[in-house]
Amino acid sequence: MSTSFQPLYKQVYDVLTQRLQEGYWKPGDLLPSEFALADELGVSQGTVRKALNQLVTEYLLDRQQGKGTFVAEHTQESSLFRFFRWREPGGEKLIPETTVISQSRKSANVDQQQKLGLPAGAEINELVRVRSLLDQITLLEFVVQPLSVFPDIDLIKELPNSLYTLYQERYGISIISARDELRAEALPKKFAKHLNLPPQHPVLVVERLSINIDGRAVEYSTAYCSTESFSYVVNLK
Amino acid sequence: MSTSFQPLYKQVYDVLTQRLQEGYWKPGDLLPSEFALADELGVSQGTVRKALNQLVTEYLLDRQQGKGTFVAEHTQESSLFRFFRWREPGGEKLIPETTVISQSRKSANVDQQQKLGLPAGAEINELVRVRSLLDQITLLEFVVQPLSVFPDIDLIKELPNSLYTLYQERYGISIISARDELRAEALPKKFAKHLNLPPQHPVLVVERLSINIDGRAVEYSTAYCSTESFSYVVNLK
DNA sequence: CAGTGGTCTAGACCACCTT
DNA sequence: AGGTGGTCTAGACCACTGC
DSSP states (O other), X not given: OOSSOOOHHHHHHHHHHHHHHHTSSOTTOXXXXXXXXXXXXXXXXXHHHHHHHXXXXXXXXXXXXXTEEEEOOTTSHHHHHHHXXXXXXXXXXXXXXXXXXXXXXXXXXXXXXXXXXXXXXXXEEEXXXXXXXXXXXXXXXXXXXXXXXXXXXXXXXXXXXXXXHHHXXXXXXXXXXXXXXXXXXXXXXXXHHHHTSOTTOEEEEEEEEEEETTSOEEXXXXXXXXXXXXXXXXXXX | OOSSOOOHHHHHHHHHHHHHHHTSSOTTOBOOXXXXXXXXXXXXXXXXXXXXXXXXXXXXXXXXXXXXXXXXOTTXXXXXXXXXXXXXXXXXXXXXXXXXXXXXXXXXXXXXXXXXXXXXXXXXXXXXXXXXXXXEEEEEEEEEEETTTXXXXXXXXXXXXXXXXXXXXXXXXXXXXXXXXXXXXXXXXXXXXXXXXXXXXXXXXXXXXXXXXXXOEEEEEEEEEOOSSOEEEEEEO
16 A cells, blocks of 8 residues: 555545545545455455544544435534633623625735745735624624635635635635634724724634645634633643 | 433543543553453443543543553643633733742631631642743742642652642642633732732733542632733633 | 454564673 | 564444434
8 A cells, every 4th residue: 555664544534535635525424344345445344443443533534324425514503612712701602793804816925835835925815793692792803715725715705614624615725723822912093893892902813724624724713802701711631 | 320310421531531540540541452342241241432532622632543442641631721812912822930939828818718728727738839921920829739639749859840730640630620710810019029020010800620530629810911022821622 | 143343362583682 | 482562353232323
């Protein structure tokens, strides 16, 4: 299966991952059974199982006893809340409501080129939106989407609440991880009206790089967040 | 091994976890081999292996081919940086230097009682310290330690840079996870001098609950952080 | 009922470490 | 050489699903 040494289960894992990346299997699809995969790849069922279970821990697959193994979908609640870290003081999960402010096609600036690994002059779509939690305006978000990754995304009229679902269904992009960088800043005057806060008020700035299944950074967003009523909560394990 | 149904490997996992909690095996100890454990518990070696590997993914054990299986220690770099999320803009890891400002025994206030699950009137040690990154003062930290968990910790003269190591070596407390709650605030005037920032400057406030191997919250800390030069960085998976 | 994943076992061989 | 964990296989039985 490969000349350089790799454990068999790792080689199987790589084959499966590649098929997921290529879209050979798409989100929601039913995979062949363990025995069918084992036969096809020339290994034992236990070896296939080990690779499959690894992909389950990475949220790429979903296995259901008696039914089969499916490609994970982002439409599941559990998957959404992995990346949405806002919580009430009580710790309860929250569902955001989203309003689009503007959307425009432009050339990526140097920072955006660097963060997203884009060539000079690359085009992006910049989406500006406001998100509310329990009817309180909390986040002002600037989302940068390379048009090379999301062709014509600037032409879409009705954006869903969850962009990741759109990425997956329309562009075959499955976000598997995100890198958040947080700092505190004084709210810039020009953003104040959107957040219902006075200028210079302290806000939490969350810069996020979203990573596709193939390891590429495909989206870059910056959010200015009021933390008057809600907090960014994360569990370190 | 138990009357209610549990998979064998889960029962083995529970036995091993309990022994770790009780201190039957201590950090750094060498565990018996897979076959020895399998004999003792009356299951096959593969079943023990499954439980052991689960504990490795939870950072409770460390396995080395040819040597054996060891109880994980917090003194390892990898373990420390799991919980220390401060990074340079470049993304490089940073080692903090720490200076103790004060330490005092007092009664837990209501908030502290609630967060740590303490009875009314419980005594705590409050440790105040300043931490620097690359010689820049960055964090002002208030650490709350219940004396019921850490007896006489207020009497220790020389605190190490890493409290978690102290907890493990001296009190048998192994921190396995932490829950961070982040918000932005204006720097209170009384803290300004410690952080070399003007009062009202935006700071990142990080409230942390540290969780012991038995699931109890055993430490509660609040940090006021300058994000002028460094950021709190987290990878969501 | 057949097909799926979940668990458990037993045994083989390998790679690594220590003596 | 002997002991450890790492990999791989083959086969058994169970629990759940859907026809």
